[in-house]
Amino acid sequence: DTAVSQTPKYLVTQMGNDKSIKCEQNLGHDTMYWYKQDSKKFLKIMFSYNNKELIINETVPNRFSPKSPDKAHLNLHINSLELGDSAVYFCASTQRGAGLSYNEQFFGPGTRLTVL
Amino acid sequence: AQSVTQLDSHVSVSEGTPVLLRCNYSSSYSPSLFWYVQHPNKGLQLLLKYTSAATLVKGINGFEAEFKKSETSFHLTKPSAHMSDAAEYFCVVSDQRGSGGGADGLTFGKGTHLIIQP
Numbered sequence: 696d697t698a699v700s701q702t703p704k705y706l707v708t709q710m711g712n713d714k715s716i717k718c719e720q721n722l723g724h725d726t727m728y729w730y731k732q733d734s735k736k737f738l739k740i741m742f743s744y745n746n747k748e749l750i751i752n753e754t755v756p757n758r759f760s761p762k763s764p765d766k767a768h769l770n771l772h773i774n775s776l777e778l779g780d781s782a783v784y785f786c787a788s789t790q791r792g793a794g795l796s797y798n799e800q801f802f803g804p805g806t807r808l809t810v811l
Numbered sequence: 812a813q814s815v816t817q818l819d820s821h822v823s824v825s826e827g828t829p830v831l832l833r834c835n836y837s838s839s840y841s842p843s844l845f846w847y848v849q850h851p852n853k854g855l856q857l858l859l860k861y862t863s864a865a866t867l868v869k870g871i872n873g874f875e876a877e878f879k880k881s882e883t884s885f886h887l888t889k890p891s892a893h894m895s896d897a898a899e900y901f902c903v904v905s906d907q908r909g910s911g912g913g914a915d916g917l918t919f920g921k922g923t924h925l926i927i928q929p
Contacts, residue, residue, distance in 0.1 A: 728916050730916070736849075736899055736921070736922045737919070737921055737922070738855075738901065738919040739919070740916030740917065740918075743916050752916075785855065787855075787916075799845060799857050799860050800916075800917060801857075802847075802854045802855040802856075803854060804853070804854040805853075805854050
């Protein structure tokens with residue numbers, strides 16, 4: 696069983712289009728994330744979502760919007776795609792511990808987005 | 812604020828020799844520290860984690876790391892490299908905060924590309 700899954704694995708599209716990437720986790724976790732990995736392999740958090748609380752990294756353009764239909768899903772919608780959006784996008788999930796502890800995050804396989 | 816510095820962008824070792832990947836961190840709170848590995852065109856896999864228990868942490872595939880608070884370091888080591896260890900390695904920090912903190916995702920280092928020479 697795949698713990699964190701993403702679809703599609705590859706996405707090639709034209710500038711200006713709107714696209715979505717889906718993420719599902721079957722681990723029963725309460726917190727999900729989206730990360731962007733650029734061409735230099737640098738990973739940066741975009742969003743975290745916990746119990747309907749969305750926390751946005753301030754550097755993320757508002758063309759990006761996460762949507763969570765339920766606790767097991769966190770989809771990423773991107774409007775008006777730009778060349779600079781080309782990257783690998785990773786979904787992750789974790790169960791936030793009580794008090795001050797933070798557990799490891801489990802990552803999906805990634806979605807490689809190419810904007811032409 | 813938290814940050815991670817991986818001191819080497821590339822490390823090359825011969826198969827069978829020791830591996831050392833260096834990582835220094837900065838955190839305003841008691842940190843949790845992780846090492847993740849990413850094989851080519853694959854997702855991220857957790858190698859090991861430190862969460863304020865034992866300072867020497869053992870992970871999968873023979874890797875281990877030692878948390879040294881005085882040096883703010885969390886270097887990753889392996890006694891004997893294998894060809895299958897060739898990958899990108901990320902040192903990662905997460906602040907341990909109370910509820911209500913800001914974006915609580917992981918902060919990644921820029922990665923170290925490990926090359927194994929036959």
